Amino acid sequence: MDAGKATISGVFNGSRLLEIPFYQRAYVWGEEQWERFLGNMEFVTASKRPYFLGSIILKQESSGNTWSEVSEVRTVIDGQQRLTTMIIFFKALCAKIGAGKLFERDFILETGDVALSHSRYDRDDFKKVVDAKGSEPIDGSSAIIGAYNYFLKNIDSEQVDRNAIKSNVQFVCIDLTEGEDEQQIFDTINSLGVRLTTAELLKNYFFNHENEQAFKECWEDVFEPTAEKREYWEQEVVTGRIKRTLVDLFFDAFLQILVQNKERGVTTEDKLFYSRTSNLFQSYKDFIARYCDGSKDEVLGAMKAYAEVFESTFDPTCCDRNVSSAPSAERMNVLIFGLKNSTLIPYVLYVRKNVESSDEQAKIFATLESYIVRRMLVRATTKNYNRLFTSLILNEAKDAAALRTALAADAEATTYMPSDPEVHAAFGESCLYNLQSKGVLYLLESAIRPSMSSTALLGFNQYTLEHMMPKKWRNKWGALDDEAATRRDRKLLTFGNLAIITHSLNASIRDAEWVVKKQGKGYKDGLALCAAGLATMDGVLEKESWGExxxxxxxxxxxxKALTVWS
Structure with a gap:
């Protein structure tokens, strides 16, 4: 077995054929993976730093199978999804920039065949992609063709550079000889012990026998003084597509605050590198080496204070308790943990640490909440939130006026502040994800609920979303012609038809006619009980019928109501 670092040119070396065996599964990556892959390639282009794309396992074929036209043949044991995507990506990129000859030079052998030979499942469609001329989409429904068409549509040739990617994307290539048991090696690689967390790596990096006192003051007393504290920091929350611990989120946010300090003069390229969560441990080492003269003391000196503020601010369990009607850190927690807006964390931490006035903090949080909810309502993208919120730290937006000015000044379509007419229209037109709709209604409910309400507001997690006119209305709500039915299907997904209720309705009640759905039947609760006392349901339960x-x-x-809350 031989293992080492390899670039794209090292894996596809012009005279090596990689074969995917017939027994391996078909290509299964979808849009989520393609989007992430494209984002990685844009990052490599912008940062011009080495980027690790994972490991691949290749095995030498027996000499009897070696082709005379190629110097070697390898069977792909692990890595076919990444290798396939890499070739499809380069094919689409070269098609968009009119550089088909460059694709051929990199991935076509002297035999005229592509350097990756696909299994029977994808062979024909893979050949269609490789042989495609021009830059038009290809007809077909397979994942292979889907990937090619996705990259054709979404690659921005100004944001991806072929040479930068070829130079910086790296694999760990494990090369097995003919007699080695690939299954045993594959299983061993995939069942190795639990990886060290970012926090453990940083702890080992920051401390040694020479600074034991610093370890006690800056680490042990902060992150590990009691079982309760350890439990807090080890809580896992979902951010984007992955689960991360709170301690990991802290170190990510803390680093973003450090690198945005203008006095350090961190370059744009380095900021981009430091923003990648997958690089967090390496980013700290690189940042300290480049911008702290190799001294860890400056980072350790600020770390404890920020960690204490983080602990007093961020709490995922806020989603299990009622929240204040006034702008607050509690409501920020619902936005961050309940509605999955973790990109807010660095700026919120910065505000909590550096804005002394609690009144000013509240005004900042009110503006942030308005911004996030308004954009959610109009279905605006969150793609550039990370850049936007770190720029607020860079520009020291430490009061609500400065924050509003910064948001108003950013007229980019990807980060603009939606207008009142857009927000008003969204309530009658936008069809959001259930989680988003629930979040908007919950935050609105908590803001407009009378202080002397006869029912208590529960935590965000204690509510579920209900469609008052059910999606299966055709059974009990009368017949409509096709055009009217289509309008109704869309209308029932908008806010006017949505409610947050304390528990899900029984299916027989959920899909029943309006009177039964309101009152329930027998021991099965209806909206009258599950939505009692909700301010956002004002007047609804008195309705004798319910329609468009x-x-x-x-x-x-x-x-x-929303425009008064999120002004």
Whole structure:
């Protein structure tokens, strides 16, 4: 067995054929993986730093199978999804920039065949992609063709550079000889012990026998003084597509605050590198070497204070308790942990640490909440949130006026502040994900609920979203022609038809006619019990019928309330 670092040119060396064996599964990556892959390639282009794309396992073929036209043949034991995507990506990139000859030079052998030979499942469609001329999409429904068409549509040739990618993307290539048991090696590699966490790596990096006192003051007393504290920092939350611990989120946010300090003069390229969560441990080492003269003391000196502020600010369990009607860190927690907006964490931490006035903090949080909710309502992208919120740290937006100015000045379509008319229209038109709709209604409910309400507000996690006119309305709500039915199907997904209730309705009640759905039947609760006392349901439960006009009327009412809360 031979293992080492390899670039794209090292894996596809012009005279090596890689064969995917017939028994391996078909290509299964989808849009989520393609989007992440493209983002990685854009990052490599911008940062011009080495980027590790994972390991691949290749095995030498027996000499009897070696082709005379190629110097060697390898069977792909592990890595076919990445290798396939890499070739499809380069094919699409070269098609967009009119550089088909460059693709051939990199990935076509002297035999005229592509350097990756696919299994029977994908062979024909892979050949269609490789042989494609011009830059038009290809007809077909397979994942192989889907990947090619996705990259054709989404590659921005100004943000991806072929040479930078070829130079900086790296694999760990494990090369097995003919007699080695690839299954045993594959299983061993995939069942190795638990990886060290970022926190453990940083702890080993920061401390040794010479600074035991610093370890006690800056680490042990902060992260490990009691079982309760350890439990807090080890909580896992979902951010994007992965689970991360709170201690990991802290070190990520803390680093972003450090690198945005203008006095350090961190370059744009380095900031981009330091923003990658997968590089967090390496980013700290690189940052300290480049911008702290190799001294860890400066980072350790600020770390404890920021960690204490983090612990007093961020709490995922806030989603299990009622929240204040006024702008607050509690409501920020619902936005961050309940509605998955973890990119807010660095700026919120910065504000909590550096803005002394609690009143000013509240004004900042009110503006942030308005910004996030407004953009959610109009279905605006979150793609550039990380850049936006770190720029607020860079520009020291430490009061609400400065924050509003910064948001107003950023007229980019990807980060603009939606207007009142757009927000008003969204209540009657936007169909959001259930989690987003639930979040908007919950935050609105908590803001407009009378202080002397007869029912208690529960935590965000204690509510579920309900469609008052059910999605299966055709069974009990009358027949419509096709055009009217299509309009109704869309209308029932908008805010005027949505409610947060304390527990899910029984299926027989959920899909029943309006009177039964309101009152329930027998021991099965209806909306009258599950939505009792909700301010956002004002007047709804008194309705004797429920239809499109009622949905529109309630949407108007909700929009007016929302514009007073999120001004």
């Amino acid at each position: 006009e009622d949905i529109d009327e309630r949407a108007e009412w909700l929009a007016d």
